Amino acid sequence: MDFKYLILSTEGRVATLTINRPEKGNALSPSVLEEITLAFNSLNERQDINVIVLTGGEKYFSAGFDLNEIRKIEKISNEEYIELFHRAYRAIMFCQQPVICAVGGLAIAGGFDLSLMCDIRYASEKAKFGQREILLSLTPVLDPLWRIIGLGRAREVTLTGRIYDALEAEKMGYVSKIFPEGKLLDSVNEIAQNMAGYDRRCLVETKQLSNRVLNEDLESSMQIQKWLFRSFMGSEDNHKRIDELQKKLISGCRR
Incomplete structure (x- = not known):
């Protein structure tokens, strides 16, 4: 795939999309959104890729909507542009592989929403987050935000439009871990490579499970989890990985 606004690289079973x-601070123009959608739809079909990292590099993530493009839009002709955003959002969220977001700088408005669609978020200590749509007389993407940080905190984020530093984002549970400036991509790649070494089908099923149980009652969730666990326990890969883990434990005890 040839992209103008994205860089796709692969290492082992990890694909990194930058x-x-x-x-433009990685602002989201229609062309950027189209390329994001195309890239994730293509990666979704690749059996050799177990984990995807979405980033803007060590300095940026995305400053959000390309305001020059939005300024051209009239209410009666906004449907196509809105569809571009939501196709990109859905391509990330419903990609079968786990998607890790590595935020090195601003993740604002549409950039924040892109990070929101990922499964795990890591940040540089210089990263900043803000769902700024309210400042532009736009309504926010509230779901899945409230599922991640809770409804009360999600209301604060969306209604105030304020910007949060990485530490605040970590405290509210939006960011899983903060890394020193300049160390983000190497650190996230190490995490992604470890994850990518796990059974691919188990990674995919676990991601699907995390989405599915949100809409089930507790009893139904327990039944789904029991059935899924049974489908993996006793498999050839399960036995193989038990043997490998036991060998590592024995080797560690002998040192």
Whole structure:
């Protein structure tokens, strides 16, 4: 795939997708959104890729909507642009592989929403987050935000439009871990490589499970989890990985 605004690289079973529009702070133009959708739809079909990392590099993530593009839009002709956003959002959220977001700088408005669609978020200590739609007389993407940080905190984020630093984002549970400036991508790649070494089908099923149980009552969730657990326990890969783990434990005890 040839992209103008994205850089796609692969290492082992990890694909890293980097938004590359630094002169605009990685702002989300229609072309950027189309390329994101195309990239994730393509990666979704690749059996050799177990984990995807979405980033903007060490300095940026995305400053949000390309305001020059939005300024051209009239209410009667906004449907196509809105669809571009939601196709990109859905391509990330419903991609079968786990998606890790590595935020090195601003993740604002549409950039925040892109990070929201990922399964795990890591940040540089210089990262900043804000769902700023309210400042532009736009309504926010409240779901899945409230599922991640709770309804009360999600209301604060969306209604105030304020910007949070990485530490605040970590405290509210939006970011899983903060890394020193300049160390983000190497640290996230190490995590992704470890994850990518796990059974691919188990990774995919676990991601699907995390989405499915949100809409079930407790009894139904327990039944789904029991059935899924049974489908993996006793498999050839399960036995193989038990043997490998036991060998590592024995080797560690002998040192």
